[in-house]
Amino acid sequence: MEWLKVGNNWVLTPSKAKAVIHFLGGAFLGTNPQVTYKKLLTTLADNGFVIIATAFLNTFDHRQIALEVYQAYREAENKLFLDYFPAFGMGHSMGCKIHLLMDSWFDLNRSGNIFMAYNNYSAYRSIPFLANFRETLPEIQEVEFTPSPQETLSLIAQSYKTPLNLLIDFAEDDIDEIPALAELLQKKFPDSVKVSKMEGNHLTPVAVDVDWQAGQVFTPLDAIGQWMKQGWNETMNRENMELARLLRQWLNTHITIKV
Numbered sequence: 001m002e003w004l005k006v007g008n009n010w011v012l013t014p015s016k017a018k019a020v021i022h023f024l025g026g027a028f029l030g031t032n033p034q035v036t037y038k039k040l041l042t043t044l045a046d047n048g049f050v051i052i053a054t055a056f057l058n059t060f061d062h063r064q065i066a067l068e069v070y071q072a073y074r075e076a077e078n079k080l081f082l083d084y085f086p087a088f089g090m091g092h093s094m095g096c097k098i099h100l101l102m103d104s105w106f107d108l109n110r111s112g113n114i115f116m117a118y119n120n121y122s123a124y125r126s127i128p129f130l131a132n133f134r135e136t137l138p139e140i141q142e143v144e145f146t147p148s149p150q151e152t153l154s155l156i157a158q159s160y161k162t163p164l165n166l167l168i169d170f171a172e173d174d175i176d177e178i179p180a181l182a183e184l185l186q187k188k189f190p191d192s193v194k195v196s197k198m199e200g201n202h203l204t205p206v207a208v209d210v211d212w213q214a215g216q217v218f219t220p221l222d223a224i225g226q227w228m229k230q231g232w233n234e235t236m237n238r239e240n241m242e243l244a245r246l247l248r249q250w251l252n253t254h255i256t257i258k259v
Contacts (some may be wrong), residue, residue, distance in 0.1 A: 009076040010055065013050050018085070019053040020077075021087075023041060024092070024098050026092050030058070031207060054069045062098065091115055110162045111255070112164035115178070121149065124196065130258070153180075167185070168197075169196070170200040171197060189253055201230055205244055
């Protein structure tokens with residue numbers, strides 16, 4: 001199975017498809033999701049899920065990002081004739097916010113959404129160097145994402161449409177806001193929001209292999225590199241595989257074929 005480029009999307013199409021996953025990655029990792037999330041997305045595709053991973057560049061205007069991602073997704077869905085299949089949104093970190101915005105603004109008709117390591121921080125918390133210029137550049141005082149964190153919460157409370165949601169909270173992730181999102185969604189949909197806490201950290205969905213190649217002469221630095229490769233892959237791969245198992249189980253439970 002090879003990645004297919006459709007507009008601004010990277011697509012994997014298994015031979016026997018049963019549902020579509022629209023995936024959005026984190027703020028910077030999401031620019032090349034077919035690389036940075038390859039292991040997780042390929043595993044899901046191997047289990048019968050069409051993957052539409054939309055690439056996007058991070059800016060302060062999250063409203064515009066959501067619009068462009070929505071348009072890109074529709075292009076892939078139409079070109080590949082995928083509207084028959086149930087579709088699930090899946091986001092990591094900032095990708096969760098973009099899914100929440102799209103679901104609040106557009107008619108997506110999602111069967112469900114998955115949010116991993118969600119955060120909705122202000123620009124100053126997300127981009128630490130901005131705080132260093134606050135005193136010297138008065139005009140930077142007004143810099144903030146659009147919509148702002150509070151505006152995003154209000155929008156979700158008023159307009160978010162999809163009742164079925166899986167929220168994944170990683171045990172060693174100290175920068176996510178899954179508990180706050182869970183409280184908000186559970187007020188809207190008391191019986192259909194599940195929160196799963198599992199081992200891992202903010203980068204568990206990524207699990208990029210450390211590809212260390214030793215030189216012609218094996219040096220102590222090569223030994224350290226090989227040790228790092230083994231340790232990183234063993235830990236991250238194990239947690240990534242457990243994440244994929246949890247996702248497959250939840251998705252398979254909630255697939256309903258459209259008629």
